[in-house]
Amino acid sequence: MSAEILKGAALAAEIKEDAARRTAAFKTRAGRPIRLALISAQAGAAAQSYLKARVKAGQSVGIEAGIIPIGTDWTTERLAALIAGVARDETTDALIVDFPLPEAIDAGKIREALPPKKDAEGLSPDSFGRLFLAKRYAEARRLVVPPTAMACAELLRRTGIPLEGRRALVVGRSPVVGRPAAHLLSLLGLTVTLAHSKTQDIEQEVRRADAVVAAAGKARLVRGAWIKPGAAVIDAGVNQDGESLCGDVEFAAAAANASFITPVPGGVGPVTTACLLANAVLLAESRL
Ligand SMILES: NC(=O)c1ccc[n+]([C@@H]2O[C@H](COP(=O)([O-])OP(=O)(O)OC[C@H]3O[C@@H](n4cnc5c(N)ncnc54)[C@H](OP(=O)(O)O)[C@@H]3O)[C@@H](O)[C@H]2O)c1
Structure with a gap:
């Protein structure tokens, strides 16, 4: 048997088309685009280009994505305070914290600090719990996973x-x-x-x-x-x-x-x- 090669492009385009349509509808209702914040301590060239690719992917569907760089010397408390600020910011809808974090930062505490209502990667205990409580696939697809x-x-x-x-x-x-x-x-x-x-x-x-x-x-x-x-x-x-x-x-x-x-x-x-x-x-x- 020779396998069918399952490239992701077609499915990705379909999901992005739906996201673009809904982003435009959001803009009409809210009077502003959807905003996504990317918090990252990654400084290497590969990580930077990956971050920029995500910003560009956001733009391709009308989402405004902005990178918030943090230093490798940051503490857990300082990052948690930054996340709390993003959580309070009425004009930011979604948040990603790029893992791995600097060694001195407690990744578990940061996961717990993620505001479930803005947790775009579904990693907060609340988002994770909702996923594992879902009894049907259709239910899970309506969640942030x-x-x-x-x-x-x-x-x-x-x-x-x-x-x-x-x-x-x-x-x-x-x-x-x-x-x-x-x-x-x-x-x-x-x-x-x-x-x-x-x-x-x-x-x-x-x-x-x-x-x-x-x-x-x-x-x-x-x-x-x-x-x-x-x-x-x-x-x-x-x-x-x-x-x-x-x-x-x-x-x-x-x-x-x-x-x-x-x-x-x-x-x-x-x-x-x-x-x-x-x-x-x-x-x-x-x-x-
Ligand atoms: N395509 C994408 O968009 C995308 C996104 C995210 C991640 N990834 C990729 O997905 C991969 C996994 O990422 P991750 O964040 O889940 O990594 P991770 O946190 O390092 O977890 C790796 C998992 O693999 C298990 N493992 C390691 N060596 C193994 C072995 N020899 N046999 C069986 N299991 C083994 C580990 O077991 P233990 O739990 O026992 O340590 C652990 O559960 C990476 O290559 C990552 O780059 C891709």
């Missing part, structure tokens, strides 16, 4: 393959990707196994999965030969591979077995950005 997890679930759902009762394996249990993705897949009716660094025989777990979502951040951790014939493979991993990028799945060999597979780059990434913008729109609309 960590965008990479939503991108993985939507890419899988849009393959159109029957999912109910099938086995899924999610590799990686972080709150940003793996854990919420596993919950979303369970809402899609899949029977989900959540693998992590302590999982003993990952090969056997992959071999029996009808759908694999890889989110470990380990280049080619999932070998192509392990993929069950006809399985769908969603690769959220982004790893530096010399000058270029690669995913967590050994792409060419996996494509020979899978029915669908996302490429890296160009698969989950663009859909994640689109889902993030959709979250900002949802938050802005709920503030009207």
Whole structure:
């Protein structure tokens, strides 16, 4: 079997089109555009270009995104105070805090400081709790959900393959990707196994999965030969591979077995950005 390559561009364009339409409607009602604040301590060239790409993506749907740089010497209290200021600012609708944060900052406390009504990445305890209380996928889709997890679930759902009762394996249990993705897949009716660094025989777990979502951040951790014939493979991993990028799945060999597979780059990434913008729109609309 040779897999269909699931590029993210078409789904991302569809989500962004809807976001653009709703952003224009918001502007008409509120008399101003939707505003998204990006707080970041990342100074490196790669991080800067990623930040600028998100600002540009916002502009492409009419969202005004602004970067608020913070110093690597900032404390937890100082960042929490900045976040509280953004929370009070009536003209800012959505907020992203770029992780990882400087070492001296307590990431857990910052997650707790995120105002749920402006939390564009769905990482505050309140947003996270709402997601895990959702009993149906349609209900979860109306919530602000960590965008990479939503991108993985939507890419899988849009393959159109029957999912109910099938086995899924999610590799990686972080709150940003793996854990919420596993919950979303369970809402899609899949029977989900959540693998992590302590999982003993990952090969056997992959071999029996009808759908694999890889989110470990380990280049080619999932070998192509392990993929069950006809399985769908969603690769959220982004790893530096010399000058270029690669995913967590050994792409060419996996494509020979899978029915669908996302490429890296160009698969989950663009859909994640689109889902993030959709979250900002949802938050802005709920503030009207
Ligand atoms: N495409 C996008 O838009 C997008 C967005 C966000 C993240 N990502 C990418 O997604 C990947 C995961 O990101 P993250 O933030 O979730 O990373 P993370 O916080 O480092 O979590 C990695 C997870 O993978 C597990 N893991 C590590 N090594 C493993 C192994 N050998 N076998 C099985 N599980 C293993 C870890 O297990 P333990 O819990 O046991 O440590 C952990 O749960 C990264 O490549 C990141 O760049 C992509």
